[in-house]
Amino acid sequence: MTVVVRSFAKINLGLYIGDRRQDGFHELVTVYQTIALHDVIRVSVVRGNGIEICCEDSAVPKDDSNTCARIAAKVMALARSKGRVKIEIQKRLPVQGGMGGASSNAVATMLALERALKKSLPAGERLRIAAEVGSDLPLFLLGGRILGLGRGEQVYPLQDLPGLPCVIVTPKVGVSTPKAFAVWDRLRDENAQRASADRSAKLTDGAPSDKMSELSRNVSAWLSESYSGAPFRRGRRENPLLGLVRAGIKNDFEEVVFPEYPELSEVKRALERAGAKYASLSGSGSTIYGLFATKEQARKAAGKLSSMGWAAKATVTVTRREYWKKFLVSSF
Numbered sequence: 001m002t003v004v005v006r007s008f009a010k011i012n013l014g015l016y017i018g019d020r021r022q023d024g025f026h027e028l029v030t031v032y033q034t035i036a037l038h039d040v041i042r043v044s045v046v047r048g049n050g051i052e053i054c055c056e057d058s059a060v061p062k063d064d065s066n067t068c069a070r071i072a073a074k075v076m077a078l079a080r081s082k083g084r085v086k087i088e089i090q091k092r093l094p095v096q097g098g099m100g101g102a103s104s105n106a107v108a109t110m111l112a113l114e115r116a117l118k119k120s121l122p123a124g125e126r127l128r129i130a131a132e133v134g135s136d137l138p139l140f141l142l143g144g145r146i147l148g149l150g151r152g153e154q155v156y157p158l159q160d161l162p163g164l165p166c167v168i169v170t171p172k173v174g175v176s177t178p179k180a181f182a183v184w185d186r187l188r189d190e191n192a193q194r195a196s197a198d199r200s201a202k203l204t205d206g207a208p209s210d211k212m213s214e215l216s217r218n219v220s221a222w223l224s225e226s227y228s229g230a231p232f233r234r235g236r237r238e239n240p241l242l243g244l245v246r247a248g249i250k251n252d253f254e255e256v257v258f259p260e261y262p263e264l265s266e267v268k269r270a271l272e273r274a275g276a277k278y279a280s281l282s283g284s285g286s287t288i289y290g291l292f293a294t295k296e297q298a299r300k301a302a303g304k305l306s307s308m309g310w311a312a313k314a315t316v317t318v319t320r321r322e323y324w325k326k327f328l329v330s331s332f
């Protein structure tokens with residue numbers, strides 16, 4: 001049986017970095033949002049053994065370091081199944097950090113493989129092995145709008161709201177996530193040493209835990225607004241996602257990634273000038289996105305940025321319902 005599924009990308013609507021933990025990971029608070037841009041994954045199981053990755057994109061590893069191969073090995077072991085797993089990755093998304101492409105591909109592979117094997121792993125096991133492969137895999141087991149805590153692997157579904165037009169820009173810059181975290185730590189340590197003398201030091205504006213509770217409060221305020229404001233509201237409402245933007249979300253990675261790659265802050269400014277209600281780095285980048293009030297504005301902005309030489313695509317955010325409705329392409 002060959003199972004074909006869509007592997008949707010995500011963006012981060014705000015990302016606060018907290019303390020470095022004993023295990024080397026950092027505490028995070030973020031809101032993930034899946035978007036319509038996607039790759040297509042085909043999985044089949046044939047006679048033999050081992051895992052085979054096919055992908056025309058040379059940037060995608062074909063060995064067992066590939067996230068799809070790593071998760072497939074775990075699924076085969078857990079399901080106690082035998083056979084050769086063939087995974088074909090049709091890359092439509094640029095292989096660029098920040099959109100969770102490799103993570104999404106892995107989750108799509110896991111679910112497609114279970115179907116090909118006619119086996120079903122318990123939801124808790126899926127979440128566990130997804131988190132073992134990477135911090136931003138579990139979100140793709142929920143889809144839609146999701147609160148991410150812990151190292152990003154603890155995921156909680158947020159209310160499903162209408163899609164919002166957006167523009168995704170993928171500058172040809174490779175940002176290393178571990179390096180971005182390391183620079184964050186170094187700057188924080190340096191600033192902490194200066195903190196008593198210079199209270200205005202940007203990265204020490206409040207302890208990490210204060211910043212984390214600030215984002216949590218902003219997210220809660222945004223969620224409660226949809227309910228508590230309802231009895232008094234008149235006229236047409238704006239897309240509720242823009243309420244989250246008004247709540248003051250930000251991505252901490254911008255403070256370490258923008259100084260190193262000034263081109264990325266230029267893209268953010270270009271999106272804002274092109275009418276974005278909000279523009280931000282996604283994850284540790286280099287993907288930058290802009291949120292727009294209408295599809296027409298997003299389309300025009302993508303055209304404008306493309307004419308400036310950036311790889312820009314207009315798309316829309318994907319609700320949890322749509323995510324699962326469109327997940328399976330075919331199974332034959």
Ligand code: C5P
Nearest residue numbers: 024025026134135136151152177178181
């Ligand atoms: O979990 P994932 O494979 O995405 O993490 C890649 C690297 O990013 C980790 O090895 C770690 O260095 C860093 N990281 C972190 N804190 C997180 C997530 C990732 O320090 N919350």
